[in-house]
Amino acid sequence: MTDKKTNEHTVSAFNQIxxxxxxxxxxxNTYGGFKYYNLENVLSxxxxxxxxxxxxxxxxxxxxxxxNSIYQVCTITYRDQAETIVSHYSSxxxxxxxxxxxxxxxxxxxxYAKQGALANLFLIDYGSDELDxxxxxxxxxxxxxxxxxxNKTRNYKTELKPQVAQxxxxxxxxxxxxxxYKDDKKENLYTIYKKAKDNDKYAKKWWxxxxxxxxxxxxxxxxxxxxxxxxxxxxxxxxx
Numbered sequence: 001m002t003d004k005k006t007n008e009h010t011v012s013a014f015n016q017i018x019x020x021x022x023x024x025x026x027x028x029n030t031y032g033g034f035k036y037y038n039l040e041n042v043l044s045x046x047x048x049x050x051x052x053x054x055x056x057x058x059x060x061x062x063x064x065x066x067x068n069s070i071y072q073v074c075t076i077t078y079r080d081q082a083e084t085i086v087s088h089y090s091s092x093x094x095x096x097x098x099x100x101x102x103x104x105x106x107x108x109x110x111x112y113a114k115q116g117a118l119a120n121l122f123l124i125d126y127g128s129d130e131l132d133x134x135x136x137x138x139x140x141x142x143x144x145x146x147x148x149x150x151n152k153t154r155n156y157k158t159e160l161k162p163q164v165a166q167x168x169x170x171x172x173x174x175x176x177x178x179x180x181y182k183d184d185k186k187e188n189l190y191t192i193y194k195k196a197k198d199n200d201k202y203a204k205k206w207w208x209x210x211x212x213x214x215x216x217x218x219x220x221x222x223x224x225x226x227x228x229x230x231x232x233x234x235x236x237x238x239x240x
Contacts (some may be wrong), residue, residue, distance in 0.1 A: 013053035013080045020049055021122040039115045042124065055080035059117075061110045062180055064217060067167050069093070071217045072106065074113035076121055089116035090216055167220065174225040179218060181206065189221070193229045 023042050025035035050056055060075045070093045078085045091113040093105050118124065169177070174189065181187035182202065195203035211226055213219035 012082055013055055014078065014083060014085060017046075017049045017053055017055065018122050021045060021124055023124055039111045039118075042115060042118050046118070046122070053080060059114055061113060062184070063106065064090075064179070066217050066221065070106075070109075072109040072113045073216070073218065074110065074117045076114070076117040078121060085121065087117045087121035088213065088216060089113050089120060091116065169221060169224050169228075171228060174221070174228050177221060177225065179210075179221070189225050190229060193225065197233075 023037050023045050025037050026041065027037060028035050046057075056079055058077045058079075060077070062073050062075075064071050064073050071090045072093065073088065073090045076087045076089075078087070091109045093109040177189040178186040179189055179192070181192060192203050192207060196207040207222065207226075210216075210218045210222040214223045
């Protein structure tokens with residue numbers, strides 16, 4: 001956690017890095033008529049700053065399936081001598097993309113999730129003409145005339161918002177849902193809920209972490225499941 005008590009006039013290493021993170025949009029897309037930056041651009045600015053302030057970051061990217069959609073969920077952990085800060089971001093994979101195989105689709109979504117988590121952590125401004133990696137790929141396809149025409153009047157800033165699943169889950173789906181838990185192994189969601197209710201420290205921390213992020217795909221599922229499981233317990237009934 002951040003310790004701000006040592007010297008109120010001292011600017012932390014993290015704040016100095018944050019202030020110096022200026023990423024130029026050096027990449028251009030002819031078909032879309034916009035400029036943008038990618039993950040490589042962000043890292044090229046960030047790496048020297050991490051060295052300068054003796055700090056480091058780690059990426060943890062995990063796939064998660066919700067309904068028919070697969071999300072790449074990235075967690076970035078920043079560490080220096082004084083504090084540790086965590087940032088999350090999720091990016092949905094395209095169901096299909098002409099000329100691109102499955103590993104490339106997953107890699108593209110994972111890269112954008114990392115870029116989004118970095119932008120959130122270091123307050124990097126996307127700008128009004130920034131597009132996500134999926135939209136850049138669509139513009140880059142000169143055969144996709146309908147998409148090009150439709151995008152001429154799009155509000156790119158709006159489209160930059162995280163692609164969050166607001167799916168409404170059925171009782172059966174919530175009862176059978178599984179999520180990555182200890183040691184990156186899947187665990188039934190109701191089992192985790194019961195452990196948390198029984199004051200298992202790990203389960204309680206895990207559950208509260210996702211419950212506090214209802215705008216993420218995992219948080220959306222956990223929030224709905226939390227209310228459903230509570231109702232089931234209160235009624236003394238069993239899940240269907």
